[in-house]
Amino acid sequence: MFSASFINTHLVNRSSKTRIFTVQFILLLILSIWVFGFIQPMLGIIDNALVNYFLKRTYSIVCHQESHKLITHAGAEMLVCSRCAGIYIGSLLAGLSAIFFTFSRIKFKALIISSIPLASDVLFYVFGLYDYSKLISFSTGMLLGITLYLFLMNEVENLFSNKN
Amino acid sequence: MNNKYLAALVCGFGGAVLTTIPGFQSIACCLMAPVASAIAVFLFKKSSPDTLKIKTGTGIYIGLLTAVFAALFASGFEIIITFITKNSDLVVSLPQAEQVVKDLNLGSAADESIEVLRQMVNEIQSTGFSVLYTFLITLTNLITYSIFGLLGGLIGTAIVNKRSGQIN
Numbered sequence: 001m002f003s004a005s006f007i008n009t010h011l012v013n014r015s016s017k018t019r020i021f022t023v024q025f026i027l028l029l030i031l032s033i034w035v036f037g038f039i040q041p042m043l044g045i046i047d048n049a050l051v052n053y054f055l056k057r058t059y060s061i062v063c064h065q066e067s068h069k070l071i072t073h074a075g076a077e078m079l080v081c082s083r084c085a086g087i088y089i090g091s092l093l094a095g096l097s098a099i100f101f102t103f104s105r106i107k108f109k110a111l112i113i114s115s116i117p118l119a120s121d122v123l124f125y126v127f128g129l130y131d132y133s134k135l136i137s138f139s140t141g142m143l144l145g146i147t148l149y150l151f152l153m154n155e156v157e158n159l160f161s162n163k164n
Numbered sequence: 165m166n167n168k169y170l171a172a173l174v175c176g177f178g179g180a181v182l183t184t185i186p187g188f189q190s191i192a193c194c195l196m197a198p199v200a201s202a203i204a205v206f207l208f209k210k211s212s213p214d215t216l217k218i219k220t221g222t223g224i225y226i227g228l229l230t231a232v233f234a235a236l237f238a239s240g241f242e243i244i245i246t247f248i249t250k251n252s253d254l255v256v257s258l259p260q261a262e263q264v265v266k267d268l269n270l271g272s273a274a275d276e277s278i279e280v281l282r283q284m285v286n287e288i289q290s291t292g293f294s295v296l297y298t299f300l301i302t303l304t305n306l307i308t309y310s311i312f313g314l315l316g317g318l319i320g321t322a323i324v325n326k327r328s329g330q331i332n
Contacts, residue, residue, distance in 0.1 A: 030311065049261050050277040053254065058304040060253075062194035062312065084194060108322055155318050159220035 016160040023156050027149075028095045035092050038079040055079060071134060082134040083118065086141025087148070094149035106150040114147035167211040168226055175204035176233025183238045184245070197309045200234055201227035201316025202323065209324045217328065218321050227317015228310060235305035242301055247292040254297060258285050 038059055040046055046055070059065065059079040069081040078085055097103075118140040125132055179200035182188055188196075205223050209215060246252045258281055280296070287294035 034311075047274045048277040049264075049274055050280050053257065053261055053281060054300050054304055056257075057253070057301070058308055060189070061305065061308045062197075064189050087194075108326055151322075152315065152318060155220060155322055159224075 019160045020153075020157055023160075024095070024098065024153065027152070027156075028092070028099075031088065031092045031095055035088050038085065038088070041079060042073050042076045044076065069132060069134070069137070071138070081137070083121075083137040083141040086138040086143075087145035090142035090145025091149040092145075093142075094146040098150070098153060103150055106147060106154050108151065111144075111147050111151045114143050118144050167208055168222070169229065171204040171207035171211065172226055172229035173233050175200040175207065176230045176235075177237050178203075179230070179234040180237030180241060183234075184241050194312060197231050197234060197312035198227075198316030198319065201230040201313040202320030204230040205317055205320035205324055209328070217325050220318065220321050223321025223324075224314055224317045227313045227315070227320065229313075230317070231309040231311075231313020232306065234313070235302070235309040238309070239298070239302040239305050243293070243298055246288060246297075250289055250292040252288055252297070254281070255285050255288055258282065 037055055040055065041052070046052060056065070056079055063080040063084045065079065066081065067077065069083075070077040070079075071082050071085055072078075080088070121136050121140045124130055179196050182192070182196060192199075204226050205218060208222075208226055209218055242252070261281060262278055284294045284297045288297065
């Protein structure tokens with residue numbers, strides 16, 4: 001499982017590989033908790049009003065939470081908008097995939113390119129070219145989320161390799 | 165003061181000030197903390213001309229520091245605003261929370277938690293201050309800003325090093 005991971009074995013030694021895997025694992029854990037937190041109202045696991053209020057408040061720091069932009073299911077709403085949900089879920093999927101598959105190194109340019117669809121969607125919506133689409137926002141967010149995760153793992157790899 | 169701390173303090177304070185602007189959240193979304201952290205890394209590089217390349221670890225540290233400062237200042241501003249106005253988003257959203265609990269018939273645990281929320285709202289409306297509310301908003305700010313600040317520090321370092329032409 002380790003050998004098939006994201007880590008580029010030719011660049012880093014064994015101890016660095018372990019450290020990178022640890023960071024990757026911690027990042028995945030944080031991402032999983034984060035994603036679980038914002039889909040929690042749909043799952044209806046936490047019935048404590050105090051916890052729910054502060055969960056909503058936590059996500060309100062990083063998302064506008066406008067109700068018409070939230071993904072809903074059976075009357076329950078996610079705590080972040082479609083675009084943010086796409087970014088986080090995309091990152092989580094990339095993180096899970098990176099455990100089993102090897103990805104080539106992502107450069108900063110790729111991050112910029114992958115943010116173009118998202119930025120275009122924001123601009124087209126703001127200038128009234130089309131109405132807000134949860135599907136477009138989610139998918140463009142997801143694209144950025146995947147690239148962002150892979151780019152971050154590259155930087156983590158740089159941190160633990162001898163480049164620094 | 166060390167350049168690292170100064171850059172983090174300036175950007176953290178600036179970011180926290182921006183959070184007090186009504187409607188800012190709908191534009192900035194999740195970008196405030198990462199951008200503030202990235203700018204802090206940039207300022208650190210500017211103020212340290214001898215540093216050819218910022219280490220990723222240093223960038224992450226600056227990002228985290230910026231986020232912690234931003235969280236503390238943002239919490240402080242919110243506490244002050246709540247104290248002056250004797251109002252907060254909790255006061256506004258309490259009726260909604262009560263309605264949800266009533267509709268879903270969630271049981272005694274939910275009723276107890278609603279009681280805690282009511283108590284906080286009463287304290288805010290009467291004195292403008294609630295210890296539990298202050299603790300919880302500071303905690304949520306610290307957690308959220310720190311996560312995004314770390315990312316901002318990491319990305320900021322990559323950008324700054326790229327600009328310096330020092331990265332491979």
